Amino acid sequence: MSHFIPRSFSIFSHQHQASMLLHVILSDDNIQRVCTEALPETVDELKLMLMTRLNLEGEGEMIIQFQDEEFRGEFCNLNNMQDLHGEKIKLKVIMKAPPSIPQSDDTPDTESLDTSCWSSGETSGRSKPWPNPFPIPTFSYDIELKLSRGNEDYQRDGSLLPLSSHTDIKIDILDKVGRAMYEYNAYPTQKQIEEVAKALVEKHPCLKEPGSKEGFYCWKFSLSFKMGNLRQKFRIAGSRELAVNRKRSAGQITRKMKKARRCETNFLPEFLQGRTSNSLEEDRESLLDEVKKKKPDYYLINSLMGQTFALRRKEIVGNEPLVTEIQSRWPALFSERQIGAEFTRLVSADLLKSFLSGLDRYLPRLINLYEAQKQRKTNLGHDAKLQSLLVSFDSVKSNQNRRSTALLALPFILKEDVSNFIRFSETMDAAEVPAETKELSVGLLVTTDQNTEMTAQSKNVVNVSIILEGCIVLRELRDLPNGFAVLIGLLYCLNIDYPKELKYTFEFIQKVIMDIGGSACSARVHGLRNKLLQRTM
Numbered sequence: 001m002s003h004f005i006p007r008s009f010s011i012f013s014h015q016h017q018a019s020m021l022l023h024v025i026l027s028d029d030n031i032q033r034v035c036t037e038a039l040p041e042t043v044d045e046l047k048l049m050l051m052t053r054l055n056l057e058g059e060g061e062m063i064i065q066f067q068d069e070e071f072r073g074e075f076c077n078l079n080n081m082q083d084l085h086g087e088k089i090k091l092k093v094i095m096k097a098p099p100s101i102p103q104s105d106d107t108p109d110t111e112s113l114d115t116s117c118w119s120s121g122e123t124s125g126r127s128k129p130w131p132n133p134f135p136i137p138t139f140s141y142d143i144e145l146k147l148s149r150g151n152e153d154y155q156r157d158g159s160l161l162p163l164s165s166h167t168d169i170k171i172d173i174l175d176k177v178g179r180a181m182y183e184y185n186a187y188p189t190q191k192q193i194e195e196v197a198k199a200l201v202e203k204h205p206c207l208k209e210p211g212s213k214e215g216f217y218c219w220k221f222s223l224s225f226k227m228g229n230l231r232q233k234f235r236i237a238g239s240r241e242l243a244v245n246r247k248r249s250a251g252q253i254t255r256k257m258k259k260a261r262r263c264e265t266n267f268l269p270e271f272l273q274g275r276t277s278n279s280l281e282e283d284r285e286s287l288l289d290e291v292k293k294k295k296p297d298y299y300l301i302n303s304l305m306g307q308t309f310a311l312r313r314k315e316i317v318g319n320e321p322l323v324t325e326i327q328s329r330w331p332a333l334f335s336e337r338q339i340g341a342e343f344t345r346l347v348s349a350d351l352l353k354s355f356l357s358g359l360d361r362y363l364p365r366l367i368n369l370y371e372a373q374k375q376r377k378t379n380l381g382h383d384a385k386l387q388s389l390l391v392s393f394d395s396v397k398s399n400q401n402r403r404s405t406a407l408l409a410l411p412f413i414l415k416e417d418v419s420n421f422i423r424f425s426e427t428m429d430a431a432e433v434p435a436e437t438k439e440l441s442v443g444l445l446v447t448t449d450q451n452t453e454m455t456a457q458s459k460n461v462v463n464v465s466i467i468l469e470g471c472i473v474l475r476e477l478r479d480l481p482n483g484f485a486v487l488i489g490l491l492y493c494l495n496i497d498y499p500k501e502l503k504y505t506f507e508f509i510q511k512v513i514m515d516i517g518g519s520a521c522s523a524r525v526h527g528l529r530n531k532l533l534q535r536t537m
Contacts, residue, residue: 040081041081042081043064043078043079043080043081046064046078046081063077063093063094064077064078064091064092064093065077065078065091065092065093065094066078066083066084066089066090066091066092067089067090068083075092078091128184128265128348129184129263129265129347129348129349129516130184130185130188130192130263130265131184132195132519133195133199134180134181134192134195134196134199135180135199136177136180136196136199136200136203136204137176137177137179137180139172139173139176140172143168143169143172143173146161146166146169147161147169147204147206147207150204150206150207151204151205151206153206154205154206154208155205159206160206160207160208160209160210161206161207163207170222173200173207174222174223174226175226177196177200177223177226178223178226178227178229178230179230181193181196181223181227182227182230182234184265185260185265186227186231186234186239186241186242186259186260187227187231187257187259187260188227189520190220190224191519191520193220193223193224193227194216194220196223197216197219197220197223198214198216200216200219201215201216201219207219239270240268240269240270240271240310240314241267241268241269241270244258244268244317244318245257245258245259258317258318262347262492262510262516262517263347263516263517264346264347264492265346265347265348266309266313266345266346266348267313267317267346268313268314268317268318269309269310269313270310271310271311272307272310275307275310277311277314280307280308280310280311281311283304283307283308283311284304284308284311284329284330286304287301287304287305287308287330287332288329288331288332290304290332291331291332298337301332301338302337302338302341304332305332305333305338305341305342306341306345309342309345312330312333315329316493316494316495317495320495322469323468323469323471323473323494323496324469324471326494327473333493334473334474334490335474336474336477336482336486339351339486339489339490339493340352340489342489342492342493343489343492343493346492346493347492347516349514349516351485351486351488351489352482352485354514354515354516355481355484355485355488355509355513355514356403356481356485358512358513358514358515359403359406359407359481359513360399360403362406362512362513362532363402363403363406365532365533366406366409366410366532367402367405367406369413369531369532370405370406370409370413373413400479400481403480403481404461404479404480404481407480407481407484408422408480410505410508410509411502411505413528414504414505414508414524414525414528415504415524416501416502416503416504416505417501417502418502418505420439420440420443420499420501421440421442421443421444421499421501421502422443422444422445422446423437423440423443423444423445423446423467424445424446424448425445425446425447425448426447426448426449437467437470437471437472438470438471439470440467440470441468441469441470441499442467442468442487442491442496442498442499443466443467443499444464444465444466444467444480444483444484444487445464445465445466445467445472446461446464446480446483447461447462447463447464447465448460448461448462449462461479461480463475463476463477463478464477464478464479464480464482464483465477465483466483466486466487466490468490468494468496473490474486474490484509488506488509488510488514491506504522504524504525507521507522507525508525508528508529511525512525512528512529512532
């Protein structure tokens, strides 16, 4: 089924003059005027003119509607330019998104985080992560002609295009490339901007800068400034993603920038067309009522969770509520299924698949590295616990135990303290909350059937619980790897930072194991990844 992106314009025309005047309303505080010599001869030419003048972009179809006098001014799709007559013409322009891929109607597996067969309902925002390499967009026809000739001259004699005398080229390039970057991330990193600048001069070598070693030094800074200008423009137009970071007045506390920091593609999406905070609040209340039923409709819950995604992100990112407040307003979010679905909306990746497939890919080399550390008897500070883990691994070499060992030993290899993250407890009552969990801001509680510590084997684990802000927010997770995966997803969903004492461990899991934002790693994580990629330890 096709959806409509939130973009609707009213266009007024005065046709009795030699020129045509367009009065374009982008938002309440962003109104533009566009002039043209005359009406185009065909509807397609009119579409092309509007796309160019208004900088309308997208892969979907543009629909132009006019007021049909035979039906009392009701809007009707424009198929013939002859339908436009009179001194004043009012048009409506709608950008229609391409059809979405149909989802399976099969009953979902309630015990799995795999959301590939589980329709996420109607959602808004970006759907693709930052591409690598970055695709440079196609520019206007005349600019492409000039670039083509410039590239031919470069191949022939190495001559470069003099941008000082072709300012129109640079302006068009910065605008188109900047908008293409914004489609993926409103706040690209300097490394990402550098990748785009490099891709630009590789596709069009005539744009290289004389005297610059890389050939794109100034392009990098020009793109940075362009992104700042676009953010200001879209903030004025009413973008919620950007308005949340508006400048504060004198005397107010300056907080950190609220933007995607862990490669979220939909960090703070806009509301769907025609939806408001009030209408989405009604959906939230319906969702709350459905969750309270003895036999809730899980398909309805999933659909409502998708529809209210933008409202939920607005509350979580904008208000930064306590976890208990989020639990009260959005109880449906605190389940394995919905955490997986929310993670997919945020990152455009499958939580459990990316976690387990990445873990299994590095598992043999992680175990080999741990064994090598054991044989060398290096002083890691936690060497005794690491050796205990490896003894546990040697006794039961199941794949599940291998996964648990790899995850538990990871902080020791990265020289981090795990004592304030994970707790072990013997089988307890479901309503019982161990006193030591209140000390943990982010952590895991592993319940076993015997008194064991870090040497707990997978066969001894009864269940795993997630602790946030000193409270157990999710219970009955089936094993330790599943607990790690759900915790990662929940930290994304609630916009909670990784614990400082384990920042390298979580960075390694995200960027190396799950391959989310792996192009930029800290020196410590990068060093461990290089060790794992070596053939011999």
